[in-house]
Amino acid sequence: MNDAISKTREDFPILSRTVHRKRPLVFLDNAASTQRPRQVIEVMSEFYEQDYANVHRGVHALSEIASDAFEAARNRVAEFIHAASASEVIFTAGTTMSINLVANSLGQMGVGHGDEILLTELEHHSNIVPWQQLASRLGCVVRFLPLSEEGDLDYDRLPEFLNSKTKVFAFSALSNVLGTVLPVKALVKQAKAVGAYVLVDAAQHTPHSSTDVQDWDADFVVFSGHKMLGPTGIGVLWGKLELLRQLPPFLGGGSMIQTVTTDGFVPSEPPAKFEAGTPPIVEAVGLGAAIDYLNHVGMDEIEAHERKLTAAACEGIRDLQGVRLLGSDSAQRAGILSFVVEGVNAQDISTFMDLKGVATRAGHHCAMPLHQKLGVPSSCRASFYLYNTKEEVEIFLSALRDVIAKLA
Numbered sequence: 001m002n003d004a005i006s007k008t009r010e011d012f013p014i015l016s017r018t019v020h021r022k023r024p025l026v027f028l029d030n031a032a033s034t035q036r037p038r039q040v041i042e043v044m045s046e047f048y049e050q051d052y053a054n055v056h057r058g059v060h061a062l063s064e065i066a067s068d069a070f071e072a073a074r075n076r077v078a079e080f081i082h083a084a085s086a087s088e089v090i091f092t093a094g095t096t097m098s099i100n101l102v103a104n105s106l107g108q109m110g111v112g113h114g115d116e117i118l119l120t121e122l123e124h125h126s127n128i129v130p131w132q133q134l135a136s137r138l139g140c141v142v143r144f145l146p147l148s149e150e151g152d153l154d155y156d157r158l159p160e161f162l163n164s165k166t167k168v169f170a171f172s173a174l175s176n177v178l179g180t181v182l183p184v185k186a187l188v189k190q191a192k193a194v195g196a197y198v199l200v201d202a203a204q205h206t207p208h209s210s211t212d213v214q215d216w217d218a219d220f221v222v223f224s225g226h227k228m229l230g231p232t233g234i235g236v237l238w239g240k241l242e243l244l245r246q247l248p249p250f251l252g253g254g255s256m257i258q259t260v261t262t263d264g265f266v267p268s269e270p271p272a273k274f275e276a277g278t279p280p281i282v283e284a285v286g287l288g289a290a291i292d293y294l295n296h297v298g299m300d301e302i303e304a305h306e307r308k309l310t311a312a313a314c315e316g317i318r319d320l321q322g323v324r325l326l327g328s329d330s331a332q333r334a335g336i337l338s339f340v341v342e343g344v345n346a347q348d349i350s351t352f353m354d355l356k357g358v359a360t361r362a363g364h365h366c367a368m369p370l371h372q373k374l375g376v377p378s379s380c381r382a383s384f385y386l387y388n389t390k391e392e393v394e395i396f397l398s399a400l401r402d403v404i405a406k407l408a
Helices: 003-010 038-051 061-080 095-106 129-138 155-161 184-193 241-246 281-297 299-318 346-355 368-374 390-407
Strands: 089-092 116-120 141-145 166-172 197-201 220-224 235-239 257-261 264-267 323-325 336-341 361-363 379-383
Touching (some): 038 061, 061 281, 089 095, 095 166, 155 184, 166 184, 281 299, 299 323, 299 390, 336 390, 346 379, 346 390
Parallel strands (some): 116 141, 197 220
Antiparallel strands (some): 089 235, 220 235, 323 336, 336 379, 361 379
């Protein structure tokens, strides 16, 4: 373990704990949710102890302090994703909430009967079900760009699926199952050529690689705080300001209005327009602290570190008999890998590894259509982050070898 990673790990108290008969914790479930450094935990605790109040409209000292901290977090997010304006950053409860907001609002703004919504077979359920609900309500058609036989998206067939009927193209920047990195900018360009709105699910991308929403040129980009060292209960919807001004609000209530009368209401300008009710104040402060931490480490450094770990893990898995690594060998892969062991249930694999201290995830990873396409009911997933080490990869591979020896 090099000195930089060792120092980073010291910031994460949970990584020093043991499980099951004093086995050191090897946390490889980062695609589900990451751990938090003490810097994030302490900032949130201090805010609760010293500065908490509801934000906006309050003229007392604590409300002004809390409002400044809340908006400072919004500014940090805007800078982190290279947004043109902090007004384009909307705080939500998470990626799922962000996608539901966009789907419902677009359903009120011209997407209707006979229109097509294009997704991919790689998608998380959160980027499938809201569109299916919209289609069921309005009579739209949901289509899926398929995987190729090699296990990558079949980009050659994209012209078959993008046409004048396509009103929305929603896709993940990075697969939460295969770790496949998609060519976001190229896909956005092709969707724009047919006049489609584009939503990019960056829940697995933004925590691990630099995200430049202006360079991507999508209409909407969404991600969650808890997958990038931040707290649960907060996510981000970024949207182009002109489009956010046109989009009708999803939720109604306090904070999102300019005026209310017995005859109706006038919504506020973005971002307040989409932030009805009391927002996730402390969570936003925590997300801001998480972004500060990521910036301190460096996103390029994080990406390079994870790729080394992933390459080592993939190489080790390919040397094992009876183990199938899901996805294309030729596709660009980030710090996520999923696999199956012939004759062994994924739940049994993960349970056995847990007894060795290795935390992985078993199941369909909220991607049932993808697993159906791959011909497996479930898989075991290991996912890496900035605090994982080469030594932990070796422990993971050793545990997997034990699984094969004892269960296969």
